[in-house]
């Protein structure tokens with residue numbers, strides 16, 4: 241049932257790694273597939289020991305590439321299979337929580353001390369969270385304000401009087417039920433989960449540099465696409481679109497009269513690049529089918545860019561594409577055309593030390609591992 245990734249299960253063994261002492265894991269349970277990355281610290285670097293991906297669809301009787309809702313027990317079973325097939329030896333690390341199970345918002349709060357903030361935030365949070373306080377886990381973080389910066393930018397336009405005197409707080413809320421489901425997965429797998437992190441924070445760590453300019457991250461998943469603007473490492477705006485790679489496959493299957501499996505395979509193999517195996521008419525139809533989803537997603541992204549520009553009076557300098565959908569062959573050129581900013585495909589493994597013979601494959605599959613790599617990097621940094 242494992243996904244056939246080149247050198248997937250061989251990497252750890254073939255490179256002669258010993259037991260996973262000191263090694264850490266990043267585990268990303270996505271809607272359609274789970275990814276794992278094992279890193280080992282060495283002279284300040286993060287060495288990639290092994291990695292792997294497993295499609296979750298087959299554990300819930302749906303096709304590879306489709307989003308599926310599994311019980312924590314079934315998910316744990318898939319993770320254990322993945323661990324085995326990827327020759328994972330480490331047993332501790334971080335696990336991601338889907339953005340869709342969380343609520344991330346920026347609150348405008350008056351400038352009060354941290355004790356007062358602690359009392360005020362749960363009350364303020366009620367405006368954003370449609371659930372009783374007892375049912376969610378809240379976490380927050382005061383967004384540091386750079387005085388010089390503030391003065392340098394003209395942000396006066398849409399500010400209320402409170403905002404200009406206040407402070408911004410990044411609020412994160414997770415449903416208790418979600419936390420419990422992840423705890424069950426952790427205990428069923430016997431892994432020692434050191435922390436849980438909402439996936440967007442993991443992806444930022446692995447896919448963005450330390451630049452100051454605002455960047456739009458677009459995570460092309462199976463059933464959804466997540467987009468968020470990050471400035472100086474801080475998430476400012478988030479947006480979820482209910483279209484993703486699965487819809488590309490569905491369009492393709494419908495248009496060419498293929499079953500989902502075939503459409504999924506052809507999408508991954510050829511994507512937007514014309515193939516001699518198909519007639520001109522077929523090549524045309526493939527392109528139209530794939531682009532119809534992309535046009536939708538990128539037009540939403542352009543709206544995010546526009547509204548960010550308006551609200552903060554600055555332009556987003558570039559967009560970084562992550563998620564399995566970002567591996568679509570031929571995507572970069574089309575994305576550059578469709579998006580009103582420069583586009584880059586994420587390369588999370590660039591943050592790790594990898595053997596040269598894997599460069600090409602890691603570049604190709606890299607975007608899908610952005611979250612898993614980011615989780616493992618966090619665990620390494622905290623050691």
Ligand SMILES: Nc1ncnc2c1ncn2[C@@H]1O[C@H](COP(=O)(O)OP(=O)(O)OP(=O)(O)O)[C@@H](O)[C@H]1O
Nearest residue numbers: 270271272273461462485486508563564565567568
């Ligand atoms: N080489 C490829 N070319 C095109 N699409 C691909 C490729 N590899 C994977 N995908 C697509 O990427 C999507 C899955 O992406 P990803 O694994 O990032 O999603 P996920 O993490 O399971 O979902 P989510 O992030 O929404 O929870 C699927 O639609 C799959 O078809």
Ligand SMILES: [Mg+2]
Nearest residue numbers: 270271461563
């Ligand atoms: Mg994902």
